[in-house]
């Protein structure tokens with residue numbers, strides 16, 4: 001049995017609760033060595049991982065790894081929220097009794113780290129000194145070195161974060177055991193993987209993967225699921241899968257902050273890292289705070305909603321990241337940034353990486369190039385020649401500080417005051433470019449009915465949304481009715497209310513399918529309109545579903561869209577909206593105890609659409 005106390009003592013880790021926790025899991029998993037990790041260990045761990053072939057060099061100060069071929073994404077159906085209270089069961093949280101899940105996980109993890117090192121990763125999911133700090137401390141145990149390397153990039157990592165806690169026993173216990181990936185029956189009826197957040201015990205136990213949200217437990221399991229539960233149980237805050245940006249008007253000196261949720265594949269990271277379009281660059285600056293998670297609270301001192309990004313890095317999807325879609329992301333993964341790439345294509349000879357969309361065509365010279373599975377491109381069987389080189393969920397992992405337009409105050413413990421909360425789906429018709437909502441219940445209602453269109457006929461009925469409330473469907477920790485009530489309470493307690501808006505960059509021409517709005521940098525334009533609306537500088541045009549820009553209010557200087565295209569994306573298709581309202585009703589009916597304010601908002605919008613005839 002490994003000497004836990006000696007190992008923790010060497011690292012200067014004195015918190016007795018942490019010691020007891022590590023001892024318990026070291027014994028159960030049978031780990032052979034214990035190593036406590038701080039950010040300062042990065043260079044050494046990188047050196048060891050390179051020497052062991054776990055990662056490969058990808059140019060100066062950048063690294064590459066491949067995951068096991070059946071371990072490439074979060075698995076929603078294997079992810080569970082457990083508590084001791086059956087009333088915590090919701091529609092999306094896959095609730096199970098804690099008393100059932102803990103023994104099951106312990107059984108799977110018993111002896112499963114034999115011969116391995118258990119890395120002890122003390123971390124903080126918040127800027128130090130944040131008013132929410134007591135919900136942010138955690139200790140991840142992992143038997144995978146690349147997971148420890150990712151945690152160093154994605155969270156603030158160091159012994160001091162958990163050795164000086166106000167309540168030394170109050171930290172999230174986050175246990176990650178990889179398991180024998182080749183023997184877990186991924187995707188079969190006998191699938192052994194199991195990813196459980198025991199929310200009322202603030203304990204996370206994930207078994208059977210070393211990829212992304214399944215394994216970096218600070219990010220999604222703690223930063224979203226556990227934090228959402230804690231925010232609700234304490235009544236203090238919201239934890240949402242939201243991006244967070246700052247917009248400065250250099251002319252007036254005013255600074256605004258916008259956060260918001262987008263279902264996956266709706267351009268959230270691109271929006272978060274956006275630069276202003278050339279025509280607006282003299283006047284506006286956009287600062288990046290975060291691309292994936294925001295914690296929101298009402299500040300009792302000034303009555304505003306404040307947000308922090310609890311993360312320390314970006315775990316971004318590589319696919320389609322290019323000089324056009326996201327030049328800021330490319331700079332954030334440039335040589336010297338310490339970036340880890342996973343499951344992109346890799347060149348053995350030049351150490352370059354490539355993914356679909358990085359350049360219009362793949363590299364012409366195939367020498368040395370391997371796809372994400374490690375197969376030489378030049379030797380792929382003919383039936384695979386059209387297959388992507390990079391996995392569609394391949395990623396880059398880099399720290400926030402590497403993003404060139406990171407906000408100067410991204411580390412401010414207080415967070416930033418929120419002016420606007422936006423929701424954005426991917427909808428080919430019906431949803432205008434932007435519609436603003438000034439009523440809290442209607443804003444929350446809009447978030448609850450957020451969705452992205454089924455992209456292939458096989459995935460769903462044409463035009464029908466896959467609803468993804470607040471973009472939190474995979475991360476919901478407690479029942480949706482209570483979630484809506486908590487939103488109304490937290491945001492409603494602020495004296496100074498943010499404005500809400502729904503945005504859609506994805507309307508298409510029904511004839512030839514082309515996008516009607518250029519998107520990317522030009523997405524700043526509707527956001528500026530929204531902030532001006534909040535300031536009373538423009539009035540907009542009231543419609544049954546919100547306020548849309550009136551003629552001439554949107555700054556379109558330099559936008560390549562025809563008047564006809566603009567007319568379409570700035571109008572309301574009442575018959576299509578009425579059809580959508582029927583789907584919304586069925587969607588909302590699933591949720592027990594949905595607050596009456598939300599139903600009233602739904603009925604108000606429906607009645608306004610009827611009156612519009």
Ligand code: OXD
Nearest residue numbers: 074212213264292315
């Ligand atoms: C996700 C992520 O899975 O951000 O949503 O990685």
Ligand code: MN
Nearest residue numbers: 241291292293
């Ligand atoms: Mn995410």
